[in-house]
Amino acid sequence: MLKLPGLIDPHVHLREPGATHKEDWDTGTSAALAGGFTMVLAMPNTQPPIFDSETFNIALTAAKQKARCDYAQYLGAGPDNAEIAASLADRAAALKMYLDMTFGELRLDDMTLWLPHFEKYPKAYPIVVHAESRSMTAAILFSAIYDRHIHIAHISLKEEILLIKAAKEKGIKVTCEVCPHHLFLTATESPSPILGEGLGVRAESPSPTRAERSTSEVEAGRGARGEGRLEVRPRLATQKDVDALWENLDVIDCFATDHAPHTLQEKDSENPPPGFPGLETLLPLLLTAMHEKRLTIDDIIQKSVINPRKIFNLPDQPETWIEVDENAEYEIKAAEQFTRCGWTPFEGWKVKGRVRRVVLRGREAYRDGKILVEPGYGRNVRV
Numbered sequence: 001m002l003k004l005p006g007l008i009d010p011h012v013h014l015r016e017p018g019a020t021h022k023e024d025w026d027t028g029t030s031a032a033l034a035g036g037f038t039m040v041l042a043m044p045n046t047q048p049p050i051f052d053s054e055t056f057n058i059a060l061t062a063a064k065q066k067a068r069c070d071y072a073q074y075l076g077a078g079p080d081n082a083e084i085a086a087s088l089a090d091r092a093a094a095l096k097m098y099l100d101m102t103f104g105e106l107r108l109d110d111m112t113l114w115l116p117h118f119e120k121y122p123k124a125y126p127i128v129v130h131a132e133s134r135s136m137t138a139a140i141l142f143s144a145i146y147d148r149h150i151h152i153a154h155i156s157l158k159e160e161i162l163l164i165k166a167a168k169e170k171g172i173k174v175t176c177e178v179c180p181h182h183l184f185l186t187a188t189e190s191p192s193p194i195l196g197e198g199l200g201v202r203a204e205s206p207s208p209t210r211a212e213r214s215t216s217e218v219e220a221g222r223g224a225r226g227e228g229r230l231e232v233r234p235r236l237a238t239q240k241d242v243d244a245l246w247e248n249l250d251v252i253d254c255f256a257t258d259h260a261p262h263t264l265q266e267k268d269s270e271n272p273p274p275g276f277p278g279l280e281t282l283l284p285l286l287l288t289a290m291h292e293k294r295l296t297i298d299d300i301i302q303k304s305v306i307n308p309r310k311i312f313n314l315p316d317q318p319e320t321w322i323e324v325d326e327n328a329e330y331e332i333k334a335a336e337q338f339t340r341c342g343w344t345p346f347e348g349w350k351v352k353g354r355v356r357r358v359v360l361r362g363r364e365a366y367r368d369g370k371i372l373v374e375p376g377y378g379r380n381v382r383v
């Protein structure tokens with residue numbers, strides 16, 4: 001049995017308020033515990049989005065009643081909330097800026113709207129950007145000009161990791177995270193048995209790479225049953241991109257799930273929303289990679305505990321650890337998960353490494369498939 005510190009996920013979507021049929025603070029934090037996470041940072045692209053005191057309090061009230069693991073809530077950067085967001089900063093996980101196409105209403109196309117946030121948000125916390133490719137480059141330039149830390153969410157491309165490496169070498173205050181789906185899947189692999197014969201195998205007619213897909217195709221939805229399950233932002237990339245991420249693992253500061261649950265019915269609809277659940281699959285996937293000698297246990301601890309704690313200025317969790325049977329082999333099954341969304345892109349994958357027990361602040365919170373703490377046990381780490 002391997003004993004590890006409780007993992008921290010800096011990037012989850014818990015869907016409450018507004019879309020609790022996909023997930024809520026109870027099911028999402030139960031999934032977190034089952035996956036070995038004792039702390040999650042919740043994204044603000046809910047309905048309504050979290051961008052002022054009123055909406056912030058709506059999210060925190062739900063969290064206080066229902067969360068089973070520890071947490072903090074992000075604020076979203078909107079077109080005119082820089083001052084109010086800055087005033088709430090000490091109570092928030094960090095500020096999230098959506099600079100590219102994604103799910104939800106929070107998006108800042110116009111760079112003049114970025115300025116007040118870079119000027120006003122306290123430098124004690126990072127600004128987390130959803131920024132891909134060229135907008136990521138612009139965000140790094142903002143970081144250099146304003147001399148403030150930005151954390152780049154879910155990087156997926158070779159050009160991104162190489163530029164971040166170069167920016168770090170220049171002393172620019174930039175950190176980044178990568179998600180398992182960008183480390184283990186490519187655009188030409190089927191994440192569901194519907195498309196291919198199994199998992200991780202090539203579909204008969206490969207999906208176009210993201211460069212080949214047109215925006216209108218994406219906006220119109222991909223339609224055919226099963227294909228919506230490939231939709232995620234940033235999109236799955238090419239093998240060359242995946243290889244570049246693995247080759248530059250030392251440049252990656254954090255692992256994050258970007259747990260983005262949508263129901264199977266929604267994923268298989270005419271207009272599939274982008275996003276994959278991930279809380280219950282990150283650790284087994286990484287432990288499997290560890291057995292394959294692609295990374296070490298120290299990489300996991302560094303990028304899933306130590307670095308997120310440092311980057312987001314998060315407190316220690318006393319008497320908190322997880323116990324993992326590193327040699328348990330099993331198949332990933334959505335039916336065994338706590339997330340409400342009812343599917344996983346890794347269905348049927350054979351993995352090695354299972355979370356057996358989670359102790360959170362002195363209490364046994366999870367053991368062998370059972371959640372043992374009640375809704376409301378989770379604490380807001382920014383109080």
Ligand code: DOR
Binds near residue numbers: 103231234261275276
């Ligand atoms: O695939 C995604 N889903 N990417 C995002 O940026 C948002 C997320 C969601 O909230 O569903």
Ligand code: ZN
Binds near residue numbers: 258
């Ligand atoms: Zn996200």
